[in-house]
Amino acid sequence: MQRPAYGQSPPLHHPVPQHVSTVPQLRSPPPPVSQPHSQGYDGSPYQQQQPPQQQGGAPGGNVFGQYGNFMNEPTAQFASQFGQTAFKHGQEYLEQNVMKGWFKFWEIKPYFNVTNSYVINKLFLVLFPWRHKPWSRKQAMGPNGQEGLYLPPRDDINSPDMYIPVMSLVTYIFLETLIAGLRGEFQPELFGYIASTAMVIQTVEILGLKLGCYLLSISNESQLLDLVAYSGYKFVGVIATISIAEIASGGKGTGGWAGWSVFIYTFLANSLFLMRSLKYVLLPENNGDNRSMQIDTRAKRNQRTQFLFFYSYLVQFLFMWILSRP
Template sequence: MYDNLGAQPGVPRPPTNPQQSPFGNGFYGASSGLIRGGLGAYGEKILGSSSEYVQSNISRYFSDPQYYFQVNDQYVRNKLKVVLFPFLHRGHWTRITEPVGGRLSYKPPIYDINAPDLYIPFMAFGTYVVLAGFSLGLRGRFSPEALNWLFIKGLVGWFLQVSLLKFCLLSLGSGEAPLLDIVAYAGYTFTGMCIAVLGKILWSYSYYFLIPWTCICMGAFLVKTMKRVLFAEVRTYDSSRHHYLLIFIALAQFPLFIWLGNISVNWLF
């Protein structure tokens, strides 16, 4: 009545896995190897081009941080003279290039007085915070919280200066200058601020002379630097617009210096 689905004695069971054709295995192995090889080569090409693109953009916009700390005592002295007394600088303002790896690169600060560095800006920024805290201590208003606010205020001022220079470059159709170059040029602001704050500590009335002088010197330094160094990378040149932006950079130093020079626990006054 019922079909017997089990194996009958003496009757051979048919193979469950039939043997595949050797030609099919050969074609399958060759095609899979070809696909894997093609995908691997394509993936390596994509990853290689992507890594080269990322590295080129990092070096293009950020440069090598070690480059900005290749300084010595002679460079620091000469650079401070250029920043604090730009009218006395009789040399050129262009940076010196040298062939490296088949292309032109700028010489480090130790060999070029016009090269930007980060050693002086960082040292000047730290000195500014210390002098500002000491000034508050002389007036009996020092506290750790006040020192923190001065530190943050200095960082905000540095950021505003960087934004100003970056805005001028972008408005002229060029944002290709390395970011650390702009950060370094903006950081020289604190060299003049240290002189102004120190003068205010020694003699309060000297502050009203030192602030305008440091503003004028910093404005002249940035104008000459932006005109000869950074604007050299601008793709389009507009003489009238160029001059207006330079004047704007110089005039913007006055409110920035007055704000940073006002040593208090308040942000605005």
């Protein structure tokens, strides 16, 4: 080996690797092959096959996905037609058997046929019935001059309506909760308690009226709806009693003399109103039917009169006292 000259550095020799190794490129593993012929044998790149989409939106492997197309089969159409037919026959059965003798829902509509003047005059009549005459309801004249159906409330002040009873019930519930809030006793459950108490009283009253009419052989086509309407007019007197007593007693309730005075007055006014108004329902006059004229004897009429007095005074006193107490 030749030595380098003085002042010169020896040449650098880099080692030459004897074996060159290639670094493999990292690749993600190929997706699983669902079928053996999913990859071509000619060296074409691998194409991933998507799994077949389950009908009905069910994921793969879901048992319920196998039945996702049930609603598209003829069986579903048959079930739909069968359900519609069964519902139609059920509705016809209810109308012909269950609702017959009671009422149909669309018959309530005439009871809400009121005007502003009718509502004001009817409220005045309920609170001041002492000098009102006549009490008989008006009937529409037929084409041949005979009497037909009763006139709606807007055309006859003596006709019962559903508007005043329903609004009076709602007003009573809000008035009671408002008074409880002013006293610092308001709770959310108070709405349900007051509404439940009022509805239970209404239900018991209507059932008692219906039972009395059945025992006394009193029949009327619009009997039930008329009784429901008349049973709700007591809330007018109850609202007047609670409002005046609360103002006069300074929040002490109906225990004072003012509360009891207003309660006695509204109770007597409501009782007289019911005695005069329900006379055509509980004490029907002869309607040309000979059989009904024979049944409607003097003794039967006396029983009906006693029942009307019992309902108008004793029953109303109990229910109005329960609703008016603080």
